Structure formats: C-alpha cells, structure tokens
Amino acid sequence: MDAVGPLSLAQKIDRLFDVVHRPDGTPYSNEEAARACREATGESFSATYLWQLRSGRRDNPTKRHLEALAGFFQVPPAYFFDDDQAAEIADQLRLLGALRDAGVRSVALRAVNLSPEALDTVSELIDIIGRREALRRQPPQAAAE
Template sequence: MADGPPQSFAAILDDLCLSPVGRGQRYTNTELAQIVSSLGGDITDGYISHLRNGHRDNPTLQTIEHLAAALQVCPAVFVGGRRERLGDEQPRQSFPAKLRRLFHAVHPPGRGPYTPEEAAKTISGEGKYGSISSSYIRELLSPPHGSLPNPRLKHLLGLASHFGLADDNGPQAAYFLDDDLAARIDTELDDYLALRNAGVIEFVTRMAEQAPQWTPQMRRQAVDAFMQAIESGDSTTWAFPLKKDGAQ
C-alpha cells in the first residue's frame, strides 16, 4: 500500500472509471451499470454516481464484487489492495472461512478466542466504522444454508481493525477481498499458532512485562532459558518469575 492517507472508496472508484484497465475510453455511470447488469448484478447508474461523488460511502460486499468484475480489477483495490485481477475472485464465498480463521487464531495469549459479543462491543464502541451486532457477526460466521454473507464496507474495516489487520494507513480489509493475500496471511497465522501452542508467545509477553525491572544478568538468564526451551522443545522449563541475582 502506498504511503500517505488512504484514498476514499469514492476516489478509487472514480479513478478506475476515468482510467480503466485494458481500455482507453472512460466509463460513464450508465455504461458501467449496463456492464454490471450483463454480468448478473444490479446496480443503478444513479447509485454509481452517488458512490463516485462520495454521497454514499458504505457499499455492500456484493456491490464491491460486482463493480470489481465490471471494471476487471481485484475487489481489494477498493480498500487499497491489489489492483490486478487474478482469475476468478470470490470474496463473498470465502468470507465466512476467513472470518472464522481470525476468530480462531487472533486473540491475546492466555485466553480463548474472542466472542462475537466482544467483537461487536469493541467495533461499535469505537464508532469509527459504525455499529455491528453480535447476532449479525454470528450470521457472518455461519450464514444460513444456501446464502452468501453480504457485509458492508464499514463492517469489513471494523472487523479488520478488531483483529489487528492494519498498517500505518488503517485497517487491512484486503484480507477479506483478496484470496492470494489471505493465503499468505494464513501462513503467517499458522506460524503464530505454532509458537502460541508451544508457549512461546506467552513466555515472551510475560518476559516483556517484567524486563524493565530486570538487571542485565536477569535478562541474560531469560534469553538463555528461552533458547534452551526452544532447542529442547520443552516449554515446562520456562519458569516465572525469574530468581533475583544470587538467589537460590
């Protein structure tokens, strides 16, 4: 993602219409609406105008998906992600699995996964991305049989923020819209889970909490204990609190 403040949805959509991929002629709102319709979508030229002008700024995932298909770009481009389209992008189909993955993997050490109630309270309490209910999060995690989830843009941004999918420019909601990126992040999550299950994350967290009060000798002791446990594969030797200098 480029440095500087993130572009708005309106600015990105307008730029894609003015400088479309694979053609020299600009898209009019009417023409883009007709292309969406030919691909099985239903977006009016009036709504596209509102989106481009910023009068509407919270489209659904389905709307993002249809606009991306018509403009021949990856849906993630609308949240600052990849522009080029790689085959068949299916963000709505993969959304529940990605969200379940985050709930399973991303939570502080020493506790279980966040509940939908906790996530809803955090997102709604911050207010930056609107409100979301715990019942709706449960529906996104496990949609009714035969249906596809259709969260709005602010839901995507709020969930990305809650689970720490962010950089200096804000939430990285591209995880939900780019299967290639999601696969790479999931690989990192696998590594993180392996470390957490081995006790490494909790050890390092507790070590960081205590380190300001340690002497240099105690810091060296902590590093030695950490390396010994890693090499032996035995996390039971990671004891806290560490003994004071000279203590038996």
C-alpha cells in the same frame, strides 16, 4: 488461496477467531468483537450479525464492517478482499496459531541462535519426521502401495 482454494468470507472470519486471541490466550467472543466494531464504525453491529457472518448465513457485509473486523483483529482489510493477500495472511495466522503451542514455541526460541546451516539441518529433520508421521497416519494398504 488455501490448499483447496480460496476461503469463504465465513471461513476467513472464523479463522481470525480461531487464531487471534486475548493476551491471556483465550478467544474473543462474538459480543466482544461486535462491540468493538460498533464502537469503531458507529453503525449497528450485533453479536448475532457477527455469528451469521461466521456461519455463512449472511455473506454481504458492508466494507466498513469488514474494515472494523480487520481493525479489531489487527489484520489488513485486504484479508477480506484479496485472495492472494488472504492466503499470505492465512499462512501468517497459521504460524501464529502454531506458536501458541508451547512445544513449537520452545523449539522456535531455541533455534534463534543457530547458524543458517544448523537451521537448514533442523528444517530437513522436521521434513523427514513429518513424512514419517504422515505415513503412520495412512491406512496399512495405502502405505504399502
């Protein structure tokens, strides 16, 4: 589940488009994904239909369509059917999205050779900085309370 509950089908599909990109870093279009799904299933699957699924205007695709989308985005089909699996995969997708950020990727790559103790220290520092950032973003009266 997400922080506010399970994601809708539209949110799950949209998250895939937001996070899973081409090797050059650009997002896939509805047409590209729909074409791949047509080729995988041999069934009708248009860019308009995919847009309707992404926007929530349609919410009852066939199992084969969802399996084709899962295959295209290289996630297990359970992402669409099991909320616990979806939450776990969503966490992995968030990590993937964060790693696309050059600064995050640079920190992660430099941390690879650190000892477990040093990684714990880095993690604690990130937590402290995160709490300070959150306090700075609060309105002045909320921070004082």
